[in-house]
Every structure is written in C-alpha cells, then in structure tokens.
Amino acid sequence: MSVANMTQSKDVFLAHFEQLEKQSSGGAAWLLPTRKAAFARFAEEGFPTTRDEDWRYTNVTPIAKTSFTRACSVASEVTAKQIESYLFTKDCVLLVCVNGRFDQNLSAVGELPKGVMACCLSDAARTQGDLIETHMARHALTEQAPFAALNTAMMDDGLFLHIDQGISVSVPIHVLYLIDADAEPVSTHPRNLIIAGPSSQVSVVETYGTVGGGGSHFTNAATEIIANDHAHVSHYRVQCESDDTYHVSTLQIQQHRDSQVQTFTMSLGSALVRNNIATVLDGLGADCSLTGLYLVDGRQHVDNHLTVDHAKPHCTSREFFKGVLQDEGKGIFRGRIIVRKDAQKTDAVQTNRSLLLSDRAMVESKPQLEILADDVKCTHGATIGQVNEDELFYLQTRGVNKQTARNLLVFAFANECLSDVRIEPLRKHLSQRLLTRLPHGEMLGD
Amino acid sequence: MLEIRNLHAHIDGHEILKGINLTVGAGEVHSIMGPNGSGKSTLAQVLAGRDTYEVTQGDILYKGKSILALSPDERACEGMFLAFQYPVEIPGVTTSYFLRAAVNAIRKHRGDEELDAMDFLKIVKEKAKLIKLDQQLLSRAINEGFSGGEKKRNEIFQMAVLEPYLAILDETDSGLDIDALKIVAEGVNALRSQDRAMIIVTHYQRLLHYIVPDFVHVLVDGKIAHSGGKELALELEAKGYTWIADDADKATAVAS
Known part of the structure; x- marks a missing residue:
C-alpha cells in the first residue's frame, strides 16, 4: 500500500x-474521551498492511482507499417487508439498526423478563452509563487491533444486553444490522455489549445484511461479551451482506469461572471478510466452543482470525471452522491458542476443514500454539480436500446422479457445522440460506 | 437378468478380474465365495459401475443390454443395487433425506410420479419394521456413529426401500455377530422374489446357513474356479479353499 493511500x-x-x-455534545461524559483515545490509537497505527504478520494474507487496501460516507448521515426507509428474509422466528426479541441507527418501528422488543435489559446502546448510554463505562473497551479490545480501535472511536448504535444473576432468557435476542444506501460507499461501525450476569443464560443472534442494490460499503462491527461465573451464552453471527461490501468484525469474549460460551460465525457475503474472534478464559473451568462456516465464490476472501487465551487452569476450548471454496475464492484460518504458565489441565482442540471445489480456489490454514504450561492437552488439525470419491460412489449407487450427489456432499460438509446451532428455527433458516448459496443448491430442495 | 461374459478388469495397471463368466436368472440367488484377494469385492464394484476399475475385455449384460457405458446412478435407476462391505459415513445428510432423493431419482427415471414426504414416510415405516431397524437412526446422518450391525442393516433397509431387480450384497455378513447376522438374513430372505435376483459375495459359509443360495461359485485369482449348488458351500466349510485353488493351478498348468 502506498503512503499516499494510507494518508488519504x-x-x-x-x-x-x-x-x-461536533455532534456528540450532550452525550455521556466518559464516551468522548474513550472515542478520542481510540481514534488516536487508530491514527497512530493506521490500516494494517500485509507486512504485518496478523494481516499477511488479507490485504485491506480496498477499504483503505475508498472514500466512504458515514452511513448514519444517509437517509433510509426500510419497510417491514424488506427485512422479512432476514428473520427466522417471530418468537424473539428483535432490534433493527439501519445505517448504524436504531430503528424503533422495525424493532419488536416486547415485554422482557425481569432482570433483562435489552435495548439499543444509545438508549443504554443515557440510563446505564456506569455499567457501560465499566465494561466497554476494557477488555484489551481496542489495544488489539486498528479496526477495533476505529470502531470504538466511531461506534454507531447496536445492542446493549444485560442479564441479572440467575436469569435465563428463553427467547433469542436477534439484532439485525442493515445498510440501505445507493451505490455511493458508506461505512458503519455497529457496536454491541453483552453482559451475562452470574448463572444467567442467553442466546444472541447478530445478522448483517444489505437492503436494496448495495455498493462497496464497509461494515466494521465489534461485539464484547462478558460471561460472568457460570453464565451460559450462545452467540450467532450471520453475515450475508451483498457481494461487493467489505466486512471486518471483532468479537471479544471475557469468560469467568465455569462460564460457557458458544459462538457460531457464518460468512456468506461480501467481497472481503475478516472476523477477529478472541476469547479469554479467565476463570477456572471456563469452556468455549467457537464454530464457523464460510462459503466463498467469485473472488471473495474470508479470513477467520481466532485467539483463545487459556489464562486459568481446567478450561476447555473447541474451535471448529469449515469452509467451502469455489471459483477463485480464498479462505484464511489462523487459530492461535495461548496457554498461560498457570493454566494447567487445559484442554484445547482446534479443527479447520476446507472443501475446494475449484483448482483456482485457495486456502491458508495456520495453527499457532503457544504453550507455557506443562500439563495440557492441545490438538489441532487441518484438512483441505475435494469431494470424497467413495462417498460420491455410494450416493450414485443409490440412483442419485453425479452432479446432485456432489451437491449433496458439499451441502452435507457445510451443514455439519449447523448441528451446533441450538435454536431450531435459526438452524432451518441458515440451512436454507446455505442451499441458496451452494452451486445448484435448488436441486436439493427441502 | 445378468450375464457376465469373459470380464477382465484392471486397477492401476493390475489385472484383478481375469475372465469371469456368470449367468444369473430372475428369482435366483447366487453366492460368490473365495479366499481374500480373489477379486470378489472388485467384481461387486465393477458390476455397480465404479470407475476406478477399468474393464479391458468382455461385457456385462443386464436385462439383455450391455451396461458398461452406464454410470453407477444409471445402473441404480435401471434396478441394480450394491450393499457395501464398508458403508460410507456421511455427516451432514440424514438417511431419510438422502433416501428420498434416491427413491425419487429412480422413480423419475422410470417415469413414475415423485413421492411426497408423507408417502415416503409410509414406505420407510413399513420397511424399517421389516428390517427391524430403529427408525431413530433414519433421522441421523448417514451411518454416522452407527454400529457395524446398524450399518449393514441400513444397507438392507435401503435395498428394501429401493426394491431393485438385481441386488449385489458385498460381504454383508462380515463383522456381524450371530444375532445381527440373523436379522440381516431375515431381511434379505423377505426380499427374495421371483423377479428379483441376488448375488451374495461372502468369505464365510456362515451366512449361507441363513440365506440359502441356489448356486455357489468360487472365485480364485480373478476367475470362477468352481461352481455348484448350495452343497458346495458346505464342502468349502469342511475343506477350506485350498483344494480348489490347487485344482485351478493344476488346470492352468495343464492348459499351458
């Protein structure tokens, strides 16, 4: 990247x-200094280049050289009909943000159980300033990466979720982030904060989509999850924006004693996707399961960048990422596992599987283990392959033609990840999305 | 139903089948036995159309027509079925989903109307009962986490649902305990009929106590070395394969 581009x-x-x-006078007093400090950090570091080890395979020049307009300054008029295809159930708490602004009319929060606060971040900033200040950008998030710093500096609206001790929320919280703009490129920085109290339980679904034509828009999202002692959090992230967008996400998870966090990251759209997922297992017996699935075709590029930090003993982590690559698609997986000196009895498993459907598709899979404790179980495995001939033959001998059998196997490969989705209507919805993205998926029907 | 004429097949330049001749009529059950490495499973796979084997000589006629140019799925649509020695596990697709796709592919090929979910479920229920297969297994991924017995029973179940004219059972008995073997055999016997032929490939005579064949053939070094009635199986059980292999050697020696 040239220096001129960077500056621009x-x-x-x-x-x-x-x-x-200029606009933020009257906001929470602590927010502006936080934004300023974050922007200073971003300005100092600038956009990463491929000389930076963490960004070696992902070139963000297209993002860096586009003159975006702030999405929140673009008017939008999204109708309930237009968001239908993104919804998977009526039985949920729904928050909708369009162009970085909370949309009251499209949202359906309904009656929340006692001890649950689910609202847009901008509302929470007025009433729950202390809580947000205590947790937001406090967990090494902004220090970690320039895009996270840029998000903190520029943060738009998003979800604020707080669950009191011992409360279990039975319906999922669904947050839908849409960009509705003409071809002129816009940028948005959705920000979410999820605080699960001790022994609480909750499921959150984030969906990122585009309404209308779409253009070279840029979504730079960040979510922080704090799982207190014995909390159970399921987090699903569905990215299905239009094919010419850029999408960078940061998911920072802080886990306390015996907490369980399950994340599912599905990347279906965009020209360029980078998912940064970092979890710190900071309490005895904490458990995390990070699952991911991506499909790329054309010249799409998806980079999943995971860091699991085993800071305390007796924690378990599971990483299971799968990719299906067609055409000249490119998939990157980097899984870093850190086991701190005291984190004995760590049990960490990392798996990355890729299915290549074209000679020109490319995969980079890179495990990175840094183990400082001596009594740990750490395994990693990566497979890159094509459709299995034995499986193909098996299906064919039952009367299924080769093309359909191949499609079925590709679907099966991807669909395996969905078994981790515990919200049944969401699983069905994603399975359907998968079918429409796969080659000849329509042949497979229901 | 099936006529195999002087069939030769290669894999990676090695000749495995060296001139097989076999005729199977409708309603007949033929057993193909033989020592390890004699080409039994290769024959089963070549009949089903596996393209890793190259047929270099001879022909396979099914219902009077050569099927060498047909793909495995076209052969299946014509009514052929192969029960696998090692059924493949396919995570991510349930047996019932895949089997309905298979049934409808075959029905479409025959010009029949495709089955809807309800009709299909009815057939599945009936056949699962016949094979004593736990219906729960059908909503799980194909063979994933199935026991050896469950996998083999699933093969016979699929055969029951697809109702082939010619079924080839490749070592369906291997790895089964006696109870599982009996259930599988009962399932197979229930499917015996005047217009269905079966070829049962097996290493052991044991299965043939339960599925009594009309003919027994012994395959040695890629050729049928000996054929006989069901009593041949008993003779093999008592004497082993060596005497046939020795006879075959002698025959070769005389011929050359």
Missing part, C-alpha cells in the same frame, strides 16, 4: 471523526 484513508475517517465530535 485516514483522512476520510479523520473527517468522519471530526463530524462525530
């Missing part, structure tokens, strides 16, 4: 930030 891109966001500073 930073200037775009500097202008955005100056606009934002």
